[in-house]
Amino acid sequence: MLTINSLVKRRGSQQILSGISFEARPGRVTGFLGPNGAGKSSTLRILLGLDRATSGSALIQGKPYAELHHPLATVGAALDGSGAHPMRTGRAHLRWIARAAGLPRSRVEEVLELTGLSDAAGKRVRNYSLGMGKRLGMAAALLGDPDILILDEPVNGLDPEGIRWIRTFLRKRAESGHTVLLSSHLMGELAETVDDVVIIKQGTIVAAGTLQEVIGRHSSLEEAFFALTMEKAGDGV
Template identity: 60%
Template structure:
């Protein structure tokens, strides 16, 4: 894997998000470092998606900053060359083919058309490039979303539930991909509910509950004193009213 450049740090500093009188996020602060996979965990509604949307310039914080290599996402030129992301599956229109979707995304970010074939192959979609997205299974849609994230050969990846719908072979492929990204000096921020997979691949953890960070640090530090990551997660989030934040 060839990265565009090294040393990208993702930083979220004092991010607060309010909707009227309700705080969705409260002073959220953490970093995702190059050369490491950072697992981003929290119950449904804890504020994970909101945090990632702010980091990727899809929403604005009430206070605080979320930066990619020291810059706001909106200020990045051809951002897919710096950070690849997947928040809502493939993001492709159902009437488009996988190849057409990737081609227009590549063109919009000044990415060589050759990358379309490369990422279709990398994501295991080489034989389905001319298939309309509406005919894709959930797993194929996830693979297309990952192919889109990889188009610009970015040094950072931000992925929300990328393993949803993948079969065991797909999960194994993704695990290897993310490990290779980090080992090559890239930065990976991974949100997932699959504790066993996060425990196997993550170097660092950030745990968010009711819109606030309740734990952050190396995997061994966050899970110290617990038998499993799952045990640590439930203990750390036990007082969270389910459904707060989003």
């Protein structure tokens, strides 16, 4: 369970998040949608304890990230890129994370297999394509077999096969009772994967609910998204 409550983030005079609240529940895939620069990544970074909130809270199973006893067994996160040093091999990257989390080395080979990276594991990360980097990020997120997955633009840069794999994988994850929160700006991909939708625009939530509730009388999620985000932009002009 992820709980975001009245979250505000200011950086200098810039207001990035203006008091947003939403939840991501177990057994469901929650899609966090919004245009670039709407505050999606900032929200996820605050949730993971990487950035500080100006006020409000972002809790994981009721606790801030820094208070989790086994963070990697609780939350798996994949943000920008692979999150690895370019000069390290994919395997070496996963091995140090496994060591930090007290996981056996065999687990590294398991997630490499799971994400289809076994053959590329000995290559340095700087030689990876965008899709391979994403897979490595996923592999790192899955190391601790966490209850919760937090993924920033997970399908970005993946080939059709990779997108299909992610979609099926996340569905299975949710069906077995796990919590999945993913951000995206790709409506088509999202509509087929998510149960719940949260739409953010300029640091404010403009819609939240089940996929059906958010689509409402619109013909598709994409239509609903543009109707909701444009409307607001129109008001400002």
